[in-house]
Amino acid sequence: xxxxxxxxxxxxxxxxxxxxxxxxxxxxxxxxxxxxxxxxxxxxxxxxxxxxxxxxxxxxxxxxxxxxxxxxxxxxxxxxxxxxxxxxxxxxxxxxxxxxxxxxxxxxxxxxxxxxxxxxxxxxxxxxxxxxxxxxxxxxxxxxxxxxxxxxxxxxxxxxxxxxxxxxxxxxxxxxxxxxxxxxxxxxxxxxxxxxxxxxxxxxxxxxxxxxxxxxxxxx
Numbered sequence: 001x002x003x004x005x006x007x008x009x010x011x012x013x014x015x016x017x018x019x020x021x022x023x024x025x026x027x028x029x030x031x032x033x034x035x036x037x038x039x040x041x042x043x044x045x046x047x048x049x050x051x052x053x054x055x056x057x058x059x060x061x062x063x064x065x066x067x068x069x070x071x072x073x074x075x076x077x078x079x080x081x082x083x084x085x086x087x088x089x090x091x092x093x094x095x096x097x098x099x100x101x102x103x104x105x106x107x108x109x110x111x112x113x114x115x116x117x118x119x120x121x122x123x124x125x126x127x128x129x130x131x132x133x134x135x136x137x138x139x140x141x142x143x144x145x146x147x148x149x150x151x152x153x154x155x156x157x158x159x160x161x162x163x164x165x166x167x168x169x170x171x172x173x174x175x176x177x178x179x180x181x182x183x184x185x186x187x188x189x190x191x192x193x194x195x196x197x198x199x200x201x202x203x204x205x206x207x208x209x210x211x212x213x214x215x216x217x218x219x220x
Contacts, residue, residue: 008035009126012053014046014072015039015061015088020111024059024088031119033126043067047075055083057126060105062089062096070103077104086125094139097132101140101206107131128174130206140210149201149211156199165192169205170212 011034015021021039028034037053040046043064050058058076062069073085086107087100097108107125109118110133121131132140150156153163161182168178175193179186193205202208 008033009056010035010037010053011057011059012037012046012049012055013039013059014041014043014064014069015059016041016064017061020061027115027118028122031123033123043069043072046072050076050081050083051079054081057122058083058085059088059122060085062087062091062100070099073100073103073105084125084128086122086131092136092139094143097136097139098143098207101132102203104204105206108136109133110135124172128177129172130209131172132206137210140206150199152215158196158199162192162196162199165189166196166208166212169193169196170209172209 011028013021013024013036015024018041021041025036025039028036034057037055038046038049040049044067046058046060049055060069060072069087069089073087076083076085084106085104086109087105088109088111089096090111091097092110100108107121107130109121109131113121113133121133125131153166158166164182165178168181173181175186175189179189182189197203197205197208200208200211202211
């Protein structure tokens with residue numbers, strides 16, 4: 001289920017709602033491939049766990065009292081940890097979704113998802129894919145339409161290799177999976193991704209993925 005190896009994905013949960021946190025823990029225990037290594041009720045405690053344990057996956061609440069999930073997310077990204085971060089929240093506000101994805105979240109899921117859908121999404125995230133609740137994709141697309149973007153990959157000036165990489169970003173592949181498919185180094189993929197984002201004027205690969213899917217639909 002993951003792109004790293006067959007060992008369980010280590011998971012840390014940060015959420016200040018004890019009932020939801022416990023429920024998510026119970027849900028994870030029913031799914032092979034996940035190993036909960038720590039839980040925290042606030043951002044500061046959670047960051048301490050993350051720095052010590054360096055988990056594969058962080059499930060992070062957005063709205064917390066002492067330190068917001070967005071602040072925790074930015075800390076994780078600045079620390080350059082190889083931890084995938086999925087926001088799990090009640091907020092379906094477009095500005096929260098966009099802010100989280102632009103800050104480097106690998107996913108954005110709503111807490112009212114059905115348990116089966118949540119499990120599928122978390123398994124996809126653990127496998128290196130970008131996950132966003134289906135109910136929110138239209139908000140992301142609408143946010144992108146409000147900003148100036150190239151009309152096509154040709155207008156953006158993407159090279160053939162960059163277009164191949166964008167196609168794989170659009171289906172949610174991680175850099176590691178893209179590198180494996182194209183037979184190039186992961187570091188090379190990172191460089192190409194930076195170029196793609198700059199040419200398309202995006203700050204996150206999720207934005208690029210949504211734009212690419214919308215652009216493909218428009219060309220049909």
